[in-house]
Amino acid sequence: EAGVVQSPRYKIIEKKQPVAFWCNPISGHNTLYWYLQNLGQGPELLIRYENEEAVDDSQLPKxxxxxxxxxxxxxxxxxxxxxxxxxxxxxxxxxxxxxxWGSYNEQFFGPGTRLTVL
Amino acid sequence: AQSVTQLDSQVPVFEEAPVELRCNYSSSVSVYLFWYVQYPNQGLQLLLKYLSGSTLVESINGFEAEFNKSQTSFHLRKPSVHISDTAEYFCAVSDGNQGGKLIFGQGTELSVKP
Incomplete structure (x- = not known):
């Protein structure tokens, strides 16, 4: 079974440029998360989707x-x-x-996209 | 709000030595606790989890962690480490009321030397 796929794996851009990251979740998984991981830190949730609905985007800098x-x-x-x-x-x-409440489903992570802004 | 503190940013050890990676979380009525491992250039992988029941949980590669409610801790241990255990380890917490949201600690870099 394929895992979570992300692309690109690496991206280098200059400041003020736009950038986009793509994610393909595991087949059949209804919930999708985007996390931000700064160097030397743990991941922080940006947004969570239930199917196509963003149910938690409180940490996304809109x-x-x-x-x-x-x-x-x-x-x-x-x-x-x-x-x-x-x-x-x-x-x-x-x-x-x-x-x-009272239940748990494991989150499976992709390899991530490393963004460098120059 | 929940928070997680990993007390050591780096832990260097020699091969076959025991190791303990410490994790404390802020108190909550009910929490789920996790340890994730991240090998270089790879995604996070679940190492072990505590949901309920026995406070001692084990992974398939010899790691174990013990949930201590009174001390709000979930330390990770291995009695004898291998070179291949070199990785970044993250402790995380989730409470059942936040839709699976994981709160991660800062990470501990385990470096196993021959």
């Missing part, structure tokens, strides 16, 4: 970041314009469904 999950499968995370401080690894994860 002035420059946007995300979409058309048809409830693949997802794209966009930054426009990119800033120097956006240099980080962007991780995508998926699970069967997000955990409800």
């Amino acid at each position: 002035d420059r970041f946007s995300a979409e999950r058309l048809k409830g499968v693949d997802s794209t995370l966009k930054i426009q314009p990119a800033e120097l401080g956006d240099s980080a690894v962007y991780l995508c994860a998926s699970s069967l469904e997000s955990g409800r």
Whole structure:
């Protein structure tokens, strides 16, 4: 079974340029997460989707970041314009469904996209 | 809000020595606890988890962690490490009321030397 696929793996851009990251979750997984991992830090949730609906985007900087999950499968995370401080690894994860009270579904992570903004 | 503290950013050890990676979380009514491992240039992989029941949980490659509610800790241990255990280890917590949202610690870099 294929895991979570992300592309590109690496991206180098100049500041003020736009950039987009793509994620293909594990087949059948309804829940998709985007995390931001700064150097030397643990991942932090940016946005969570249940099918095509963004149910938690409270940590997404909406002035420059946007995300979409058309048809409830693949997802794209966009930054426009990119800033120097956006240099980080962007991780995508998926699970069967997000955990409800008293239950748990494992999150499976992709390899990430390492963004460098010059 | 939940928070997780990993007390050591780097842990160098010699091969076949025991190791403990420490993790503390902020108190909550009910939590799920996890350890993830990240090998170089790879994604995070779940190492082990505590959901309920026995407070001692084990992984298939010899790691174990013990949930200690009174000390709000979930330390990771291995009695004898291998070179291949060299990686970044992340402790994470989730409470059942946040839709599976994981709160991660800062990570501990385990470096096993021959």
